[in-house]
Amino acid sequence: MDKLFFMNDYGEGAHPRVMQRLMDTNMEHSCGYGMDDYSLCAQALIREKCGQPQAAVHFLAGGTSANMIALAAFMRPYEAAVAAEGGHINVHETGAVEGSGHKVLVAQSREGKVTSEGVRAVCAHHTDEHMVRPRVLYISQSTEIGTVYTLSELRALRAACDDCGLVLFVDGARLGSALTSRGCDVMLPDLAALADAFTIGGTKNGLLYGEAMVIVNPALQGDFRYMIKNRGGMMAKGRICGLMFLTAMEDDSYFEWARHANRMADLVREGLARGGVPLVQQTQTNQIFPIVTREQLAQLEERVAFERWGELPDGRWAIRFVTSWATSEADARALAAMLEAL
């Protein structure tokens, strides 16, 4: 029997609706580099969904590429990004931001979320030309550990950014799961109104690949296509990504798929609760971080594919389950039952 798959949210191809759309249009001709009609439509639709008719929208192949291109576009060489210690750009992008010449400064965070006081403290500390100048606040919605910024938290960060002269950039690799999570009071137009720029992640929510970069602030929009090409991010068959995002955003499929992932995660969370399994961190999104004993770890690894997150000082293990649009209810219930019986 195959293992249950809770390893990640990019383990399958694309949502069947996306695949069908690619099949249906496969032999149509179009011009390249994202200037085709599908891409233009998808951009218009995203602007509309965001309530930002003047926003610039670009489709990029992956998250690291999107982050590094945006941060390089938004900063001068001596300017720095501010992020949580565990922020993706700070830890898991192999120095791509530094590779573009920019320092990543660490601000205090709680539950994976940068605090506005943390942002202010970093800016207060960087006072003259012997130090980098903080310029972009980078946050992820949801965060690396599955938590979600509330509307009031985002507003506080926005205020800090305004006071300190920072651009607010939101990495939305898992934006769908965040915005559709239980208790999240942030809607897409809220995010678009508060952020200077953000991404809508496709790779982890039903597309073959792709992140939509939404640049709301007009001052940051100029020459972005030059920047994309300069950093190797421009795809010749741009229409593929445009078409996939069009499919995802029509009828709000994007959010439906994310909601499904969250529901499957809820089933798993219920199993954990019933089994009394402790968690590293409470989450409502599609990532769950239980703590298990060595014996439980071995037992689970026989039947479930998941990731070891890290060993704790007491010998137990933090592990990670991830659900997605592709997780079946049967699998989620099977895992829940297994966890209940641990």
Place this chain on the structure above:
Amino acid sequence: MDKLFFMNDYGEGAHPRVMQRLMDTNMEHSCGYGMDDYSLCAQALIREKCGQPQAAVHFLAGGTSANMIALAAFMRPYEAAVAAEGGHINVHETGAVEGSGHKVLVAQSREGKVTSEGVRAVCAHHTDEHMVRPRVLYISQSTEIGTVYTLSELRALRAACDDCGLVLFVDGARLGSALTSRGCDVMLPDLAALADAFTIGGTKNGLLYGEAMVIVNPALQGDFRYMIKNRGGMMAKGRICGLMFLTAMEDDSYFEWARHANRMADLVREGLARGGVPLVQQTQTNQIFPIVTREQLAQLEERVAFERWGELPDGRWAIRFVTSWATSEADARALAAMLEAL
């Protein structure tokens, strides 16, 4: 009536066999970042087809990304690439190589092909630490203007590289068309034996996207995945690209598709010959560069989608027709007939 499409070789989706394969495997689970079985199989198959069991193979999203990552991996900061004046990295990548910190030096070329004397002259001119050090010879097979290096030309470049301490890197964005073109005496194993590294282009020959980077020289293989990630080139769903290349390389479909593109181009060339239309440059690959009068240009543009390449001093225009795996014989014959009657 729709225009005949001879605009480029990336105007459609993927070859139907590729799409079918993606559909068939869509809901399978796999690990990410190109460590999945499809990617591993595709790598093994490419190594075998190249006759290079020790080669390292990586799948990258696009041509500019592949070029900039390879050149950054192969050079120290003060080292430079050598290319033809019209070379893709020198003109059409928005300074991506320079964006990684490296100068592109221009060597003499004939018919779009760098000459070995040109390479030697550039190296002879760069003698000390007040100038960059030439380190990589970058060529394209086929070239920007559709010409093809012969085996003896490649051997002469290899010898120049050996004498001058250069790495030979071949941009194979249109490698299929080059290797299957009439009169080309270079086979894939020949190229693999002569180059230190090269790409096998998928985007322009039947895939949704993707270039296979083949690093033959073991001294250049180390840490390449770090470099990919550092430059934003690593795809989470790596399996998509692996699977597409597996499909293309099995049964040599890749070359079959390219041969088809060349045959369609031959039909167009025959029409041009019958019509007495002059060419900028004789080619045997899937790019054709006729010269037309303003009147002919206007006439053609009503019925055919193609690219204006540049206005000549005498007021005529160089234009470009491109064929691909997706060009139908009916369309090619229709264009040929039109050209014959110009």
Place this chain on the structure above:
Amino acid sequence: MDKLFFMNDYGEGAHPRVMQRLMDTNMEHSCGYGMDDYSLCAQALIREKCGQPQAAVHFLAGGTSANMIALAAFMRPYEAAVAAEGGHINVHETGAVEGSGHKVLVAQSREGKVTSEGVRAVCAHHTDEHMVRPRVLYISQSTEIGTVYTLSELRALRAACDDCGLVLFVDGARLGSALTSRGCDVMLPDLAALADAFTIGGTKNGLLYGEAMVIVNPALQGDFRYMIKNRGGMMAKGRICGLMFLTAMEDDSYFEWARHANRMADLVREGLARGGVPLVQQTQTNQIFPIVTREQLAQLEERVAFERWGELPDGRWAIRFVTSWATSEADARALAAMLEAL
């Protein structure tokens, strides 16, 4: 007997007046990083001499450092500098500009001087985001081969820059010699009125080291000290450079020293003329490029220190004599006599 020294214009220490000033003030205390009173005075004096009360002035250690910092400050990552093929940044700075991520585009030049038509042609060729965007026109006054832009040539370049959206940057490593050369109709205020930014070279005209960066265009002045520090160009004992420039600019010593160098070069030129020795290029500045036979070369090398510039196809050699503030009239006359008798 020591050889006559015509090797370069940086072969000695500093002009005795500069040394004396350093001695006189050596034990004074001052704050660091160029915020001291000498630096401030020197900046004010340069602004005054330039007739540009709003210009920003910074002191940098060397020419390559100054060029790379200015160009990095003035450009976005996908923007490029335009220069003569033999321009210093294009040939003799080991890719420092590319090391900051920027391509150097070559424009047509005549007698070492970029032509305004050349600039326009480069800009006309770079039309979209698949190519770099030309942004800075880099020229040297005097040029690499000792020629000097006239006022009308500079005005034509300024007009081209205005039409094409380029910044005009003038590398003044040998500005003193250029502006005091016979027939030069450009004065310092003319240059300052036409250029967006330029350097006043100290290293090659009497200082121990140092280039004054004058940024006339207010739009380019912001954050320049951040940029200097970010590229390793900020000197802790900034006062040294400030004091040296103060000494040089007071009483126009800077121009007096340069005029001396030109006069010494004139003596040498007269010797060459009398001896009928051909030149690679007519110059009026402190660099002279005679063409000599192999026999003459050997004969000269026994008694004179100078640089071989390059072998000509006919076996003769282009050589370079350079004069400076430190060249004695006796030496210049001795060399002239030797050349007359060649």
Place this chain on the structure above:
Amino acid sequence: MDKLFFMNDYGEGAHPRVMQRLMDTNMEHSCGYGMDDYSLCAQALIREKCGQPQAAVHFLAGGTSANMIALAAFMRPYEAAVAAEGGHINVHETGAVEGSGHKVLVAQSREGKVTSEGVRAVCAHHTDEHMVRPRVLYISQSTEIGTVYTLSELRALRAACDDCGLVLFVDGARLGSALTSRGCDVMLPDLAALADAFTIGGTKNGLLYGEAMVIVNPALQGDFRYMIKNRGGMMAKGRICGLMFLTAMEDDSYFEWARHANRMADLVREGLARGGVPLVQQTQTNQIFPIVTREQLAQLEERVAFERWGELPDGRWAIRFVTSWATSEADARALAAMLEAL
């Protein structure tokens, strides 16, 4: 009355012996770019003093320039430096290391000194190509806060570097003060035997400017002059720096000057002790960090030039006194008396 100057160790010109030497040789001719006899002699002398006949020695203009060039030379793009949180490259170089594309990772430190366990922990955490690879351990001797690594601490760091595959680089901007400080058991040859590369700082110990880069490890020596030029660090009049280092290293003047600075600091420390003024951190080098009340701060600032280091939560201030070769015993005693009477 002038204030007593304890602001920094780069507030005057050069040691009179250095100035005299520059005067004496001022009109000698020499070739450029550090290939002159004085530079060669100084390099040989430094190799001898270090007990490393194979070491490569280069003279660079400043500390940030030296650090950024060395780290760029020693690393591939995806590699990172490890430093103390307060390390100069991490805080006070305006992102120059990141400007070369490299991340700076923070390791645990005690009293400003990186611990070997801290280094091991950082390396253990960076395991695969999704994270940067630690490659250089950067430490300062003395540290930013005036503390000094003991021989056994350096040996422990060396062992950690060996185990983790790190290069050990020591920033010696204040090396003289460190090696001559009371209780320091590290001699120059010890440092040279333990470090892969290090600098001997001239700017803060008697020279007009300049840092000597000593590269002991032959594997790191290659092409360093290319790297210097590529980053704008090569001085045309290289002889000036060579001559200054020659003067400093002959008769061990360098250490004599540093020892003087430390003795002056000891006088100040004795005053602080007698006055019962608390310290942020015990030091034996030329930097002293007392803690004073607001009233004491105001009182001191009337008569002494020094730096405010930072306000403490309780409203008191940490301040910094720095001594140098130029500090007179009279001034040191005057400050000590003042502190005693605070």
